Amino acid sequence: DGGITQSPKYLFRKEGQNVTLSCEQNLNHDAMYWYRQDPGQGLRLIYYSQIVNDFQKGDIAEGYSVSREKKESFPLTVTSAQKNPTAFYLCASSPRPSGETQYFGPGTRLLVL
């Protein structure tokens, strides 16, 4: 069953702790993306990767970090430097970069207390 998986669905953390959100895809897609969505708002791009071992900052990269060591995986770390980390985080992938159709995972809701 091909697709994108994100785990966990809900994540609770204490303020000041780093937390890593996982994103795995078995679609053999080259490009992967991380978005943040706040209640009632649109999608804001955090980071994206067009190829293994390479990634670029999106519009709101401050306080976040990523890695792309494998084609299938694109984990996102929310660091303690992120001032308002509570949000819905969505991972997506596309066959190739440059505006291709994106396929989204189910998302992780992060609540920082």
Place this chain on the structure above:
Amino acid sequence: GQQVMQIPQYQHVQEGEDFTTYCNSSTTLSNIQWYKQRPGGHPVFLIQLVKSGEVKKQKRLTFQFGEAKKNSSLHITATQTTDVGTYFCAGGGFQKLVFGTGTRLLVSP
């Protein structure tokens, strides 16, 4: 940078009424894509338009791409409660998609 705006931000209709959301880009697009996000869910791809002036239909949904490839619309005929959700357009053709601000649709039975 490139911006993609959508109007209206929110619309509440009675079941059976029509609904339209409009998408406008600050720059010419290579393609326009539409996504639907159900409440509590994730965005799901609906359709992609590539050609200037292109019109595509999916059952009760009609999608248009403007002649200048800078605007698009999604029209739903005779809405149903299953149409509830947020509709996003996304401008393609660059290193990344640029998502619109979204239109949230609420349908009352």
